[in-house]
Amino acid sequence: xxxxxxxxxxxxxxxxxxxxxxxxxxxxxxxxxxxxxxxxxxxxxxxxxxxxxxxxxxxxxxxxxxxxxxxxxxxxxxxxxxxxxxxxxxxxxxxxxxxxxxxxxxxxxxxxxxxxxxxxxxxxxxxxxxxxxxxxxxxxxxxxxxxxxxxxxxxxxxxxxxxxxxxxxxxxxxxxxxxxxxxxxxxxxxxxxxxxxxxxxxxxxxxxxxxxxxxxxxxxxxxxxxxxxxxxxxxxxxxxxxxxxxxxxxxxxxxxxxxxxxxxxxxxxxxxxxxxxxxxxxxxxxxxxxxxxxxxxxxxxxxxxxxxxxxxxxxxxxxxxxxxxxxxxxxxxxxxxxxxxxxxxxxxxxxxxxxx
Amino acid sequence: xxxxxxxxxxxxxxxxxxxxxxxxxxxxxxxxxxxxxxxxxxxxxxxxxxxxxxxxxxxxxxxxxxxxxxxxxxxxxxxxxxxxxxxxxxxxxxxxxxxxxxxxxxxxxxxxxxxxxxxxxxxxxxxxxxxxxxxxxxxxxxxxxxxxxxxxxxxxxxxxxxxxxxxxxxxxxxxxxxxxxxxxxxxxxxxxxxxxxxxxxxxxxxxxxxxxxxxxxxxxxxxxxxxxxxxxxxxxxxxxxxxxxxxxxxxxxxxxxxxxxxxxxxxxxxxxxxxxxxxxxxxxxxxxxxxxxxxxxxxxxxxxxxxxxxxxxxxxxxxxxxxxxxxxxxxxxxxxxxxxxxxxxxxxxxxxxxxxxxxxxxxxxxxxxxxxxxxxxxxxxxxxxxxxxxxxxxxxxxxxxxxxxxxxxxxxxxxxxxxxxxxxxxxxxxxxxxxxxxxxxxxxxxxxxxxxxxxxxxxxxxxxxxxxxxxxxxxx
Numbered sequence: 001x002x003x004x005x006x007x008x009x010x011x012x013x014x015x016x017x018x019x020x021x022x023x024x025x026x027x028x029x030x031x032x033x034x035x036x037x038x039x040x041x042x043x044x045x046x047x048x049x050x051x052x053x054x055x056x057x058x059x060x061x062x063x064x065x066x067x068x069x070x071x072x073x074x075x076x077x078x079x080x081x082x083x084x085x086x087x088x089x090x091x092x093x094x095x096x097x098x099x100x101x102x103x104x105x106x107x108x109x110x111x112x113x114x115x116x117x118x119x120x121x122x123x124x125x126x127x128x129x130x131x132x133x134x135x136x137x138x139x140x141x142x143x144x145x146x147x148x149x150x151x152x153x154x155x156x157x158x159x160x161x162x163x164x165x166x167x168x169x170x171x172x173x174x175x176x177x178x179x180x181x182x183x184x185x186x187x188x189x190x191x192x193x194x195x196x197x198x199x200x201x202x203x204x205x206x207x208x209x210x211x212x213x214x215x216x217x218x219x220x221x222x223x224x225x226x227x228x229x230x231x232x233x234x235x236x237x238x239x240x241x242x243x244x245x246x247x248x249x250x251x252x253x254x255x256x257x258x259x260x261x262x263x264x265x266x267x268x269x270x271x272x273x274x275x276x277x278x279x280x281x282x283x284x285x286x287x288x289x290x291x292x293x294x295x296x297x298x299x300x301x302x303x304x305x306x307x308x309x310x311x312x313x314x315x316x317x318x319x320x321x322x323x324x325x326x327x328x329x330x331x332x333x334x335x336x337x338x339x340x341x342x343x344x345x346x347x348x349x350x351x352x353x354x355x356x
Numbered sequence: 357x358x359x360x361x362x363x364x365x366x367x368x369x370x371x372x373x374x375x376x377x378x379x380x381x382x383x384x385x386x387x388x389x390x391x392x393x394x395x396x397x398x399x400x401x402x403x404x405x406x407x408x409x410x411x412x413x414x415x416x417x418x419x420x421x422x423x424x425x426x427x428x429x430x431x432x433x434x435x436x437x438x439x440x441x442x443x444x445x446x447x448x449x450x451x452x453x454x455x456x457x458x459x460x461x462x463x464x465x466x467x468x469x470x471x472x473x474x475x476x477x478x479x480x481x482x483x484x485x486x487x488x489x490x491x492x493x494x495x496x497x498x499x500x501x502x503x504x505x506x507x508x509x510x511x512x513x514x515x516x517x518x519x520x521x522x523x524x525x526x527x528x529x530x531x532x533x534x535x536x537x538x539x540x541x542x543x544x545x546x547x548x549x550x551x552x553x554x555x556x557x558x559x560x561x562x563x564x565x566x567x568x569x570x571x572x573x574x575x576x577x578x579x580x581x582x583x584x585x586x587x588x589x590x591x592x593x594x595x596x597x598x599x600x601x602x603x604x605x606x607x608x609x610x611x612x613x614x615x616x617x618x619x620x621x622x623x624x625x626x627x628x629x630x631x632x633x634x635x636x637x638x639x640x641x642x643x644x645x646x647x648x649x650x651x652x653x654x655x656x657x658x659x660x661x662x663x664x665x666x667x668x669x670x671x672x673x674x675x676x677x678x679x680x681x682x683x684x685x686x687x688x689x690x691x692x693x694x695x696x697x698x699x700x701x702x703x704x705x706x707x708x709x710x711x712x713x714x715x716x717x718x719x720x721x722x723x724x725x726x727x728x729x730x731x732x733x734x735x736x737x738x739x740x741x742x743x744x745x746x747x748x749x750x751x752x753x754x755x756x757x758x759x760x761x762x763x764x765x766x767x768x769x770x771x772x773x774x775x776x777x778x779x780x781x782x783x784x785x786x787x788x789x790x791x792x793x794x795x796x797x798x799x800x801x802x803x804x805x806x807x808x809x810x811x812x813x814x815x816x817x818x819x820x821x822x823x824x825x826x827x828x829x830x831x832x
Binding site: 072074078084097098101102155 | 711717723732
């Protein structure tokens with residue numbers, strides 16, 4: 001099922017939940033709504049589900065306008081952060097409830113429920129009550145309930161947030177695999193950028209009710225269109241440094257107190273005349289070398305594979321990923337080399353990228 | 357009774373608190389036996405408790421020691437159940453003391469064992485006294501009765517405690533002192549203001565106390581009051597009335613309308629629902645007399661009654677005093693309008709407490725509003741439904757003030773008279789002559805028993821235990 005949101009807006013009085021969100025989702029695509037808490041991603045999802053009525057704009061399923069269609073007629077499945085399993089029904093009844101509502105004959109209902117339960121690996125738990133299940137098992141039941149009626153669209157509302165870190169990883173790949181196999185169009189709401197990046201075909205970044213970008217994960221990562229996206233996507237987050245673009249002896253360079261970096265040829269004409277801009281650079285694009293901007297190690301955070309080093313240059317803090325074997329300690333003096341090809345530049349006024 | 361043997365037969369399992377239970381059981385068992393033989397050894401009367409009661413001039417009169425009380429019990433086989441129960445309890449608890457051979461569910465049988473002879477015993481007092489009168493003996497066996505009561509209580513207590521200790525194994529009596537401590541204030545209130553009055557009520561109901569013989573010592577007449585009650589010509593009518601009144605008010609208003617109001621008001625916007633609920637609270641906060649006067653005016657004949665006013669405008673000529681025309685309708689309406697608000701408030705808060713996600717999930721699953729109510733909301737309201745039904749059944753059973761004010765049980769003879777109203781009238785109404793306190797007490801006591809049985813059934817039907825969450829705090 002194709003889904004199209006057209007200037008979708010939701011307001012409660014003066015409070016804006018979603019502000020003219022426009023995006024098209026292809027059939028079978030896995031989409032993530034990514035944004036911080038309260039940004040309007042769940043609001044948008046609930047409008048797609050039909051729980052909220054849009055204040056303005058349109059929702060189309062396969063070119064059919066569904067604004068006024070009741071949730072029960074939309075043929076969607078939904079998975080919640082709280083699982084929302086009906087506590088008074090056992091697992092079988094929970095999963096088969098959508099089929100019961102569709103008045104599917106008892107025999108077929110049984111078969112389909114069993115099939116889904118086996119697929120989710122909970123076939124042996126059918127007579128349990130939700131309260132007797134672990135979090136992971138409950139989430140599988142919730143998935144099964146969403147899938148059993150073979151919906152045209154799957155909605156996930158932060159489904160993994162209540163699981164422990166390990167289980168979250170395995171469920172993440174399981175959901176992705178399931179989605180690929182079944183080919184059901186899916187919208188996945190999350191505030192966890194790792195989840196969005198790893199699972200989705202395309203990520204819609206939402207901030208304060210507005211759609212910031214709608215692009216594949218690597219594009220978001222490599223070519224962030226706004227300062228917000230640059231800062232939100234990626235872990236550890238990007239460094240932002242306010243720099244002045246200088247033109248000396250025919251060479252362009254970006255300069256902040258304590259550091260100077262020559263601009264790469266590709267960036268020169270886009271930022272040349274801007275004067276003061278915000279430069280963004282990811283911790284992995286800075287290397288500790290023998291020469292370069294001199295700074296002092298402020299904090300060392302071991303991450304296992306890397307150490308995250310907070311380097312202080314004057315008043316500036318720059319995060320750098322370094323090899324643990326360098327065994328840097330607090331107070332060490334280091335020199336930083338910036339990879340000029342990987343830096344981003346943003347207009348400080350509009351916060352939009354100067355490059356893309 | 358199912359006994360299961362533990363594998364380590366010769367290895368006594370230490371049951372926490374068993375010493376205390378053992379002592380209770382022995383005392384209880386012995387008391388049970390002693391209580392049985394009391395009449396033979398000349399203690400059928402006398403004793404401090406009775407003395408203090410007579411001090412209250414309830415009618416005990418002079419206390420006479422009597423050895424011929426033996427007459428009372430001799431030859432009635434059922435009375436042997438008391439000492440037998442005592443001895444069996446002794447045996448059981450003793451075996452439990454030696455090794456763990458009784459299991460949790462035996463507790464029920466132990467209690468039944470204790471309770472059965474009590475019932476049998478009660479049936480005999482009237483006859484015993486008549487027998488005694490035949491041989492010209494004036495007997496007071498209240499002390500025997502109290503001793504028997506005490507013994508049975510102890511038997512039951514020991515059985516319960518032992519099985520509870522066995523079931524839990526861990527918390528000993530000493531360790532649960534804290535829990536008992538916390539429970540004691542409430543328990544004390546229940547004992548002082550419920551259990552003791554019920555016992556007094558029961559004792560009173562076995563006498564012939566009334567305003568006619570207030571000055572004389574009271575006389576026990578056994579189950580005479582009960583016999584009189586059940587053979588009353590109007591007893592079936594009153595019973596029917598009570599059932600009709602409780603069931604109708606409960607079904608249509610206290611639960612039915614309350615649920616409908618709660619469902620409706622939780623589906624409209626907050627401000628209007630608040631206003632709506634406030635309106636439905638008005639009958640409850642209106643003083644009863646004012647409220648009833650209002651209703652009476654409502655139903656009056658022209659030119660006073662509002663209903664008839666409307667009928668007049670509608671061109672209907674039949675304009676009677678509606679309260680006399682359809683008394684039951686108004687008895688139920690009057691009580692139902694007051695009762696509905698209670699359930700409404702409980703149900704509303706319960707509905708609002710249902711997580712939004714359940715409702716969204718059900719909508720997405722394809723449920724219509726009605727299906728959501730039927731499949732999700734109502735099942736999740738099981739506990740408040742149980743609570744309101746139980747609570748309101750009991751309060752309706754004993755509520756009579758609105759009926760008293762509205763119809764006085766009329767019009768005519770016993771048309772709308774319910775059980776509690778009868779109890780009130782018999783005991784405290786001087787309309788038909790004397791206050792028959794004892795006879796009224798019999799009506800009251802049976803009502804208490806009915807209420808207790810009903811609550812028990814409700815709790816069983818709704819499986820109350822399943823609804824109570826296990827405490828999150830570990831008992832240390």
